[in-house]
Amino acid sequence: MFVTARPFSLLPHLPGGTPPDADAEAEADHPPLTDGGAAVAMVGKDCVAIACDLRLGLQALTVSNNFPKIFQYGDVFLGLTGLATDVATVSDLFRFKVNMYRLREERNIAPATFANLVSSSLYEKRFGPYFVSPVVAGLEPKTGKPFICGFDSIGCIDFAKDFIVSGTASEQLFGMCESLWEPDLGPEDLFETISQALLNAVDRDALSGWGAHVYIIEKDKVTKRLLKGRQD
Known part of the structure; x- marks a missing residue:
């Protein structure tokens, strides 16, 4: 019989006191949580939106308020939350792989194809994974149908028909998106919805916020907007 034990602290427990919180200790050593x-992506009517916050920090220390987490690869957009060094590494890795795909195939990569590329690339590193939680958004080139999906750190794909979230504000984003999202939103309504969801969610998370970038992807254009958020 196997018994799973909770992590414990090597520090002695004080008589009559409460033991140290092992869960809090584990979170403190987990890069995506520190x-x-x-990041959030939403589906609209013949359009799709993806947004991210701009904070770069380490727990309570804020290093920068201009650290974008969304990267464009042709007609596909990738949002990356997690360890900042892995965000930079993974974004450059996919820049290389997408450029090689374009040279071989002589066409831009489709969102569904890019999602499988992300999944297989992350799974290759499953024994020493990147500390990132990607989100992919785009429009299918042939049908114009919106496409969004998310991943865990080893590449398991989570397809979505409404919205997908990632990062330390995920729980808050889920609640806001469930409250505000509606089917068949137009580009302007979709922008308002994703902006309100993201800004209100990060206001309730100490590790994210400090402004946001929002991309509205339509068949013939991409609109990028900068949102000013609380700086505290």
């Missing part, structure tokens, strides 16, 4: 960040 670096913070938030």
Whole structure:
């Protein structure tokens, strides 16, 4: 019979006191939980939106309020939350792989194809994974149908028909998106919805926020907007 024990502290427990919180200790050593960040993608009517916060920090220390987490690869957008160094590494890795795909195939990569590329690339590193939680958004080139999906750190794909979230503000984002999202939103309504969801969610998470970037992806154009958020 196997028994799973909870992690414990090597520090002695004080008589009559409460033992140290092992869960809090584990969270303190987990890079995605210490670096913070938030990303969300939403589906609209013939359009799709993806947004991220701009904070770069280490727990309570804020290093920068201009650290974008969304990267464009042709017609596909990738949002990355997690360890900042892995965000930079993974974004450059996919820049290389997408450029090689374009040279071989002589066409831009489709969102569904890019999602499988992300999944297989992350799974290759499953024994020493990147500390990132990617989100992919785009429009299918042939049908114009919105496409969004998310991943865990080893590449398991989570397809979605409404919205997908990642980062330390995930729980808050889920609540806001469930409250505000509606089917068949137009580009302007979709922008308002994703902006309100993200700004209100990061206000309730100490590790993310400090402004946001929002991309509205339509068939013939991409609109990028900068949102000013609380700086505290």
